[in-house]
Amino acid sequence: MxxxxxxxxxxxxxxxxxxxxxxxxxxxxxxxxxxxxxxxxxxxxxxxxxxxARNSALSRRSVQIYQHLGIWDALQQHATPILQVHITEQGSFGKARLIAEQEQVESFGQVIENAxxxxxxxxxxxxxxxxxxxxxxxxxxxxxxxxxxxxxxxxxxxxxxxxxxxxxxxxxxxxxxxxxxxxxxxEHDYQQMAIVTTVQTSKPHQHVGFERFSPLGPLALLPLPGEYRRSVVWPVTKGTEQEWLGAENDQHFLDALQQTFGDRAGRFEKTGQRFCFPLAxxxxxxxxxxxxxxxxxxxxxxxxxxxxxxxxxxxxxxxxxxxxxxxxxxxxxxxxxxxxxxxxxxxxxxxxxxxxxxxxxxxGFSNNNPLLKIVRNTGLLAFDFIPGIKPFVANYAMGLKA
Ligand SMILES: Cc1cc2nc3c(=O)[nH]c(=O)nc-3n(C[C@H](O)[C@H](O)[C@H](O)COP(=O)(O)OP(=O)(O)OC[C@H]3O[C@@H](n4cnc5c(N)ncnc54)[C@H](O)[C@@H]3O)c2cc1C
Incomplete structure (x- = not known):
């Protein structure tokens, strides 16, 4: 048996x-x-x-797995689709954009609250x-x-x-x-701590996910259920995390987000409690x-x-x-x-x-070498022009390539 x-x-x-x-x-x-x-x-x-308090970006393949299990309808109640992905670097001109409609997919995945x-x-x-x-x-x-x-x-x-x-x-x-x-x-310790929270912005997210590379660390801003709510994952250098934690640092954190992000998301108006996770x-x-x-x-x-x-x-x-x-x-x-x-x-x-x-x-994005910065910029710019690269990256990000 x-x-x-x-x-x-x-x-x-x-x-x-x-x-x-x-x-x-x-x-x-x-x-x-x-x-x-x-x-x-x-x-x-x-x-x-x-x-x-984290949120997870589920790829299309993961959604399919939960659909097959018969629990996606329940999960979907607190999930929101990603319809566009914008990748940029602070202080640089390059920008890569993926649009679900152009890739002929329903979405690039769904963001779900872990809880x-x-x-x-x-x-x-x-x-x-x-x-x-x-x-x-x-x-x-x-x-x-x-x-x-x-x-x-x-x-x-x-x-x-x-x-x-x-x-x-x-x-x-x-x-x-x-x-x-x-x-x-x-084991490789990245010497980073991920600051994780939920924020409210003055502009609706319109289901756009952002990955913004900044000198403080790569910042991910993902849409959440509710038009103006977004999930933040911001890996910062180990040892600096206390600067961003605690209610007394709410405004400081919002200001840093604003400075890093510009006005793409409108004003960063409110932040939830921040949590941090060591990254390795x-x-x-x-x-x-x-x-x-x-x-x-x-x-x-x-x-x-x-x-x-x-x-x-x-x-x-x-x-x-x-x-x-x-x-x-x-x-x-x-x-x-x-x-x-x-x-x-x-x-x-x-x-x-x-x-x-x-x-x-x-x-690649943590290195401030000026030469590498040019390579990154060219890469992000070229992304919009190299035929075939978008479907490749989109499939990759959606977990459908495996
Ligand atoms: C900031 C951050 C953001 C992330 N965002 C994403 C994302 O957007 N998309 C994505 O795909 N992934 C994301 N991840 C990765 C994702 O969170 C992990 O892949 C996932 O949590 C792994 O889950 P797990 O069940 O393997 O491990 P865990 O969540 O660590 O679970 C292990 C479990 O084992 C139990 N356990 C441990 N030891 C014992 C024992 N001796 N006896 C009995 N039980 C035990 C623990 O209590 C725990 O419940 C993110 C990770 C971080 C840090």
Whole structure:
């Protein structure tokens, strides 16, 4: 008989993957360290470290994945489409513009509030009989032999022991499971902190997403539900973040946005509370070890500059699902190491493309060398004239190329 698959980590990736597996009739035990909020009060949006004040730009491919899961209608209530993308650099003349209509697509993706995404995913998980959700438990030990993976977990004073033929580790950037497996990482600290918040502008966003490269860091301004609300992600140099946090710095922050952005968005009128996140690239040396597979940030944590991290994780999850459903049709043992190794191999090209792209953008635009600045300007200008480049970049950004 097929054993339930164990997923460690109920963040955005763990919950999404659990739903995808359950839809394919694969039973799941999902273990999460944090205690989720109660669900009786359907009006409150739960707080969970993974579903914080951030917003995520979901690519068209990610939207398709949620459509297939049958939950896009619910997610859409707090999502807004991106119909144009403008890329500029402060103090430079170059400008790249992508327009959905010209690329003959409905949109380049959707911006969703993480808190809403988390709430919908959790509600779905609660309703899914094939998922056993065990929250408030921390996995503290992981071992495996040829046939099984064994874990120990702590819940208050209680000790849980579980086993499965397949364990999926979606336990985040500092993954305990990855360390327990002895898998090393390549880590690059960008020495940046992302300042994240929601702002209100005097001009409506008209569904335009902006990426503006500034000496302080690359600033992303994305449309949110509500005509004048926009999501801000602004990576600044580590050590300078306190200057932007706290209610006493609201006006200072708005002024800096205004100065960096000019009047493209009108006046920056209001800002919400700012939160900050340290930015690093963390890449696991291996993603499949015996009967364990690493997913999400545990496998690859990226700089958020192009909003690709979670989208890449969802594509990984989609491909893993395909491998597992194929395996399910021939055997009850879903954790056969060859299957997981084949999955890892299949995913490497897409992962490496996205990793190189995100890292290249951060490094390329963080350099103030005047020569590089000219190259960037020419690149942004040429973007409007090189035939074929727009559909290529648009497809890339929409996650449809993989
Ligand atoms: C500022 C910022 C903006 C971003 N914007 C975008 C965007 O626009 N588009 C996009 O595609 N991506 C974006 N990303 C990337 C995206 O947020 C990540 O890809 C995503 O959060 C990864 O989720 P995860 O579930 O893998 O990890 P996490 O969210 O870290 O979840 C891991 C979970 O595992 C649990 N856990 C950890 N250890 C244990 C244990 N021992 N036992 C049990 N449970 C455990 C944790 O409690 C946590 O809930 C952004 C990232 C940042 C920092």
């Amino acid at each position: 097929q054993q339930p698959v164990i997923i460690v980590g109920g963040g955005m990736v763990g919950l999404s993957l659990a739903l995808m597996l359950a839809k394919a009739k694969i039973a799941v035990k999902l273990l999460e360290a944090i205690r989720y909020p109660e669900y009786q009060d359907t009006n409150s949006i739960p707080y969970h470290s993974s579903f914080d 809403w995404l988390g709430r919908v995913l959790l509600q779905q998980v609660h309703q899914q009989p094939l998922i056993e959700l065990i929250d408030g438990v921390t996995v503290t030990k992981l071992t495996q032999d040829d046939a099984q993976v064994y874990i120990e977990a702590e819940r208050n004073q209680e000790q849980l022991t579980l086993r499965s033929q397949l364990l999926i580790a979606a336990d985040g950037r500092d993954s305990f499971c990855r360390k327990a497996l002895g898998v090393g990482v390549d 690239q963390v890449l696991a040396h291996r993603q499949a070890v015996g009967r364990v597979v690493l997913m999400g940030n545990a496998a690859h944590t990226l700089h958020p500059v192009a909003g690709q991290g979670f989208n890449l994780c969802l594509r990984d999850a989609d491909v893993l699902l395909r491998f597992l459903t194929q395996q399910q049709s021939i055997s009850d043992d879903l954790g056969q190491p060859e299957i997981l190794t084949a999955y890892e191999k299949a995913r490497l090209p897409d992962q490496q493309r996205v990793i190189k792209f995100c890292d290249g953008v951060v490094r």
